[in-house]
Amino acid sequence: QSALTQPASVSGSPGQSITISCTGTSSDVGSYNLVSWYQQHPGKAPKLMIYEVYKRPSGVSGRFSGSKSDNTASLTISGLQAEDEGDYYCCSYAGSGRGVFGGGTKLTVL
Amino acid sequence: EVQLVESGGGIVQPGGSLRLSCAASGFTFSTYWIHWVRQAPGKGLEWVSRVNSDGSSTIHADSVKGRFTISRDNPKNTVYLQMNSLRVEDTAVYYCARDSTEWELLFNMDVWGQGTTVTVSS
Numbered sequence: 001q002s003a004l005t006q007p008a009s010v011s012g013s014p015g016q017s018i019t020i021s022c023t024g025t026s027s028d029v030g031s032y033n034l035v036s037w038y039q040q041h042p043g044k045a046p047k048l049m050i051y052e053v054y055k056r057p058s059g060v061s062g063r064f065s066g067s068k069s070d071n072t073a074s075l076t077i078s079g080l081q082a083e084d085e086g087d088y089y090c091c092s093y094a095g096s097g098r099g100v101f102g103g104g105t106k107l108t109v110l
Numbered sequence: 111e112v113q114l115v116e117s118g119g120g121i122v123q124p125g126g127s128l129r130l131s132c133a134a135s136g137f138t139f140s141t142y143w144i145h146w147v148r149q150a151p152g153k154g155l156e157w158v159s160r161v162n163s164d165g166s167s168t169i170h171a172d173s174v175k176g177r178f179t180i181s182r183d184n185p186k187n188t189v190y191l192q193m194n195s196l197r198v199e200d201t202a203v204y205y206c207a208r209d210s211t212e213w214e215l216l217f218n219m220d221v222w223g224q225g226t227t228v229t230v231s232s
Contacts, residue, residue, distance in 0.1 A: 001172065003154070036218050038155070045205055045225060046147075046155065051218035057210075089155050091217055097160065097169040099145070099217045104154035 001094050004029065004102035011108040017078040020105045022090030023071060028100055030071040034093035037066060037075045041086045049088075050075060077107075085109045112136040112221050114206050119226030122196055130191040130226055132206030137221075140164070140184040143209040145219060146191050148202035148228075158204070161189060163213055174200075196230045203227050 005023040012018040022029065022037075029035055035053045038046035048057055050066035053073060063078045073092070077084055090102040118130040132144065146158040159170045159180040168180050179192040189206055204226050207219035 003156075034217050038219070040155075045222040046207075046219070047222075048210070048218065048220045051210065051220075052216065057220060087154075091155075091157070091219070093215075093217045097167070097215065098171065099157040099160070101147075101155045101157055 001028075001098060001100045004090055004092060004100055006088075006090060006102040006105045008103070009106045009108065011110055012077075012080045013110045014080050014082065016080050017076060018080060018107065019077075020075045020088055020090075020107070022073040022075070022092075022102045024073075024092055024100070025071055028071075028092040028094040029068065029073050031095065032093045033068065035066070035068060035073040036091045037064075037073075038089045038091065039084075039086050040089065046089065080109055082109050112208075114208065114221055114223035116204065116206055116223040116226035119204065119228045121229045121231065123232050124196060124198055124230055126196050126230070127192070127194045128196065128228060130193065130204055130206075130228070132189040132191075132223060134187045134189070134208070137208075138212070139187040141212040143215050144180075144182065144189045145207045145209065145217075146180060146189075147205045147207055147219070148200075149205070149225075150199070150202040153202075156202075159191065160209075160215065162215070193228070196228075198230050201228060201230050
């Protein structure tokens with residue numbers, strides 16, 4: 001199972017919006033609405049930010065949103081804040097009880 | 111407080127074995143699927159394995175299949191990862207994580223432990 005494809009890095013200024021893409025195949029992202037997104041700060045455990053493509057856990061800011069089209073899922077962060085800086089990972093169900101993560105995207109808030 | 115705490119990491123020689131533990135508290139452990147996810151130094155997350163709520167169904171990533179075994183002991187609220195034939199490339203921080211919805215496998219990992227470090231080196 002190959003990792004999902006994410007851009008290595010994205011950046012934006014405070015207040016701007018950014019979008020991180022996550023490209024898979026028809027065997028994972030394209031087949032299931034089971035895409036989740038995680039935020040990770042250095043030395044910390046990942047934190048669930050979006051699940052089942054677009055749903056937001058309680059306590060996660062409304063500035064985070066998710067979507068999917070065909071084999072590509074996307075995470076959008078609006079109104080960028082300094083605290084949003086970190087690494088972001090997508091994850092998808094890949095069938096047969098298995099999962100697959102993306103390679104990760106480093107978000108820099110300029 | 112809902113919590114997962116990993117233990118059992120350490121330094122081991124190539125070809126050696128290690129057993130990781132993931133102790134749960136603050137929720138009804140026996141109704142949730144549990145995953146192991148690892149992160150090599152400076153690298154991204156890699157899904158390793160998962161076990162269903164009663165331990166009857168397990169799956170491992172191809173990279174560890176035949177060498178790692180996930181299991182759980184519900185009366186002890188603990189999940190294990192038995193790692194055999196360890197390789198240098200297994201060096202990583204290993205996290206356990208809970209799937210968010212009782213009885214279901216959704217890959218929504220809503221609770222994570224702090225991680226335990228495994229170093230495979232001669």
